[in-house]
Amino acid sequence: MWRNYITVGLRALAKNRAYSAINIVGLALGLATCVLILLYVRYETSYDAWLPDADRVFQVQTHYAATPSGGEEMHLQMSGIVVGRTLRKDYPQQVEKLVWVRSFGPIVIQDGQASKIENLRSVDDNLFDIFKVPFVHGSPETALPDSHSITLSESEARRRFGDANPMGRTLTLVENTGPVDYKITGVFKDWPKNSSFSANAVARMDLDTQFADRVSQLTSWTNQQGWNFVKLRSPNDAGLIYSQMPAWEKRNIPDLPSEGRKDNPGDFQDYRLANIRDVHLGQAQDGSITPGNDHLTVLTFAIIALLVLGMACVNFTNLATARASQRAREVALRKVLGASRRQLIMQFLAESILVAAIAMLVALAAVELLLPAFSAFLRADIELHYFGAGGILLPVVVLVLLVGLMAGLYPAFYLSRFEPAKILKANKSSADAQGSGHLRNALVIAQFAVSIGLIICTGIIYAQTVYARTADAGYRRDGLLQIGNLGYRGVEKRDALVVEQIRRVPGVEAAARSQIAVDPGGNSVSSVYREGSTDSVDLGSYAVEYGFFRAMGMNIVAGRDFSEAQSRDDTTTPVPSDPGFPAIARALAQRGANVVITEEASRRLGFRSPQAAIGARLRTELLPSEYGLVPITVVGVVQDARFRSIRDPLQPIVYTAQRDLFSDLLVRFSGSPSLVREAVERVWKRVIPQVPFEGRFADDIVREQYDQEAARGQLFAAFAVLAVVIGCLGLFGLAAFTAERRTKEIGIRKVLGARTRDIVRLLVWQFSRPVLIANLIAWPVAWWLMRSWLNGFDVRIALTPVPFLLAGLLALVIAIVTVAGHAYRVARTSPVIALRYE
Structure with missing residues (x-):
């Protein structure tokens, strides 16, 4: 019996090669996507499972x-x-x-x-x-x-x-x-x-x-x-x-x-x-040893993979029901010869599983080819094994059976219900299949709703990533070279010398050291008190060298910059283990210090404007707790600078000036970046040959900050392309079969005076309408998802109607282009040929 089912199924595939190719390619794309994402999900959830105990x-x-x-x-x-x-x-x-x-x-x-x-x-x-x-x-x-x-x-x-x-x-x-x-x-x-x-x-x-x-x-x-x-x-x-x-x-x-x-x-x-x-998928991701992830991201990709696979199953269902008229006489004859409805259902399900199995073989071949690139893109070590504890053979078999059943269940019940007496009447074998076609329209709407939603998400993620990399950070990214590896014991006294030498390099406009730089690895926070108040405000606290703001390209909006001529600006102290530290610390605690704060810090401290903060007396924790709070005076307010990712809240900062104990060197330059970097590196190796040179441009550092968002956008783009391709495959097949079944109608319309463009417009509108309706479903869902995603950023783009309208228009154009060829070919057919069919 099963051998007969398979034989009939193979003959049906061979008889309708275009239909078979559309189904197999669509299912193969969906299955390959599903297998890749399932491998990714399994990899993400396997973190540290290899560890004994x-x-x-x-x-x-x-x-x-x-x-x-x-x-x-x-x-x-x-x-x-x-x-x-x-x-x-x-x-x-x-x-x-x-x-x-x-x-x-x-x-x-x-x-x-x-x-x-x-x-x-x-x-x-x-x-x-x-x-x-x-x-x-x-x-x-x-x-x-x-x-x-x-x-x-x-x-x-x-x-x-x-x-x-x-x-x-x-x-x-x-x-x-x-x-x-x-x-x-x-x-x-x-x-x-x-x-x-x-x-x-x-x-x-x-x-x-x-x-x-x-x-x-x-x-x-x-x-x-x-x-x-x-x-x-x-x-x-x-x-x-x-x-x-x-x-x-x-x-x-x-x-x-x-x-x-x-x-x-x-x-x-x-x-x-x-x-x-x-740990890898946990809530705590700040200060991680290796880059982490979150359950929501992994779940999102798993859901999208299943949606893409579901779209491929929808194609199978749509095309099977659309072709019902071509198999109506076969069903009727089988019933007359004694076949039960159960046997017919089993036959059609066997055909569906056979198509899924062939598609899975194609999908696995694609996975084998794509997996190295996919793994490298994710910076993972994803492997494909068919046998053993981590083998996918059993999941693949289960997936084939599930896909075959999901795709073929409705067509099996639909085709097996035909009544022989009605089907075997004259010309009924080529008449319209039973049903109104509402299900097919609903499935097409669902397909394009997914496609439009993914296009919208891709556009918004891309726009937010571009915005994050180009938004005003409060400092000039272009022409800024950042060098690490400062402060090593034994050579730290040469840090000041290397800065002086770098300032003389042609093209270098300014250079200064700092405890904070672009994408800092650490975070320093101190409690700051206004005069006469016991309520503190938590502000970032970082020491910088004289000339730091000029090197960073940051503007003083009120007051003045630090000046070496002002002794109270200098807060330099040795390390606490130095014998001279106690005396210097006590002197600093007694005389106090001048500071420069950011605009956000002035707002947090309650000042109405940056100018109102100038001259304000505050107290903060510049020294170990045994020396008490140090009185500080605000002498300048500098514009806010976003050193970290825009996912993180903007940190209000109190800057102090000192002469050593820094971690980074910032170099402002003009001219050729590569030539300036080479010249700076030569100076570094001449002055501090024992310390490796680590210089990176600020633009590159910021770009790397958003690699995760960029990768996510590329994955969404890949999903969107797959969804559109699968949807168009189904639409192409439906258009071909629909145009063939409406041959007589089109012939009559042309005899009655309809022009070619009228026929084309009629057929195109039939398939454009579900795409327009799909927008009504995709837009609110995509808006809700993207609003939640954008809320994870401290600064974000506005969620305007533009990406929604563009996505809907793009999907509509793709749908029209897909069916227009069939519509034009059928519309140009001579009505004599069409009516001869009767």
Whole structure:
């Protein structure tokens, strides 16, 4: 029986090659899209599942609520050193292992040559007791035995030592304490890409030595410079600890005295234990080790893939019902010869599953070809396996059956209900099929609603990305070179010299160092008080060098810039470990300092205008808490600058001036960017040859900030193109069959005087009407989705009717072009040929 069904199905496909090609290509496109996105979804949800004991590994995260004083809501994967240490002390029965990790970027000296290791992690204990990655040389248990040991990834070891065994070799790291030798004690396999942790090297360091010049950070609850990873004895211990977290915070987090009132960091911050498998798609994405994602994005792509596949199924259903008249006599004859309706249904379902199977073979071939590019585009490591634990053979078989059933179920019941007595009457075999065609119209409307919605989303995402990259950031992006790698111990005194030398480079207009730059990795916030008030305002606090605003291209809107002639402008202090620090700090706390604030800071502080803020006396936390609040005077107001992504709220900032302890150098130039960069790099290598040069143009940095949005827009564009192609395939097939079935009608119309353009207009309108109706469905849905997406940006484009009208018009034009050829060909047919059919 099944053999007969397959034979009949193959004959039906061979008899109607155009119909078969449209169905197979449409289904293949939908299935290929579905398989690719399902592989992507599985990859995104597989993060850290490879890790042994993953259910017992947790990350300690810090969540900040918005504060009345202006502090922004933040969800950090990072937490302070004291947080982990206190957890281990208070829960010794639950915490099996604790390791604090920070991202570290020291100079690495090997055979006298200076370089850097990307993704070098500094730890205070053996990280591999928690993350048990495979080792090429050594083992997780013997890795990092002491505070002067380092392990390398397999690729980093090969890059530095070739095929030689690096075990026992030495690398010199230039830390804040100076050059320190580290012995290589292991080589681990490269960290899997589907991991929320990554490292090319892991070095064990003594935290008390590392933070000897800033010991307050060892006990600070408000300072997050790294990540705490905890391995619990049981997964259930996380629930116990979390249930006691409010009491634990209240018991351990001390108050911060602030002149007449007490602030407690625990009032607006909360600590949570996030299982390592939930980190990648979790709520906390700020301060992540590897770029994260969110459940909504993954779900959105999964839904779109299913919609595209559904559109392909709709094509099958539409074309099958449209061709019903061509198979009416076949159904009637089978019933006369004794076939039951159940057998006919089984036959048509078998044909549908056969088409789905052929389409799946084509789809899998396309997936094999597209997967490398798709994986590279997503910067992922997506693999396709048919067998084994991660094999897709079973899901593919299930998908074929589901698609075959979904696409063929309605046509099977529809075709099998024909009555032999009516069908076998004269000429009935070529008469119109039963039904009004309302279902086909509804399905076409649904198809184009999806297509129009995706076109709208693509246009809005593209427009927002372009706006984000080109919007006024408050500083001049063009002609700005940003250089990192400042402040290394042993060469930090040459930072000022390299700035002076760079200022003399032809084409360089200004150069200045700063603690903040474009796309800063960290965030510094201080409480600022107006004179006579005990209510604070949380503002960003960053030190800059004289000439910083000119180098950034930022305008002073009120008051003046910092001046080296004004001694009160200078807030330079040595590091707290310096013997001279206490005396200098006390002098600064007594005399106070001048500051420049941003326009947003002046508004947050309650001033009616920037000019009204000039001369205002404030107090803030420029020094460690034991020195109290430092009196400051506003001498200038500078325009707001958006250093971070426009997804983040604009930070109000208080700028102070100092002469050292900076992280970035900003160079304003004119002329050829490449020539200026080469000249600046030559100066750098001449003055600081021990430190690798890392210079990037501000335009490039900003462009990289929105790579995620750009990638999302490209994926939506690809989905939109697929949806339109699939919709047009179905429309093309429907137009062909409809035009063929209306041959007699068109002949009569032409005999009665209808012109060719009248016939074309009639047929085109038949298929244009569903597209117009589809707009009424797509527009409100797309508006709701895009409004929610745009609300994730602090600054965004206006949601105007333009993209909606353009998308609707584009879909209408595509539909008209698709059916116009059939309409014109049929309209030009001689009425003699059409009526001879009778």
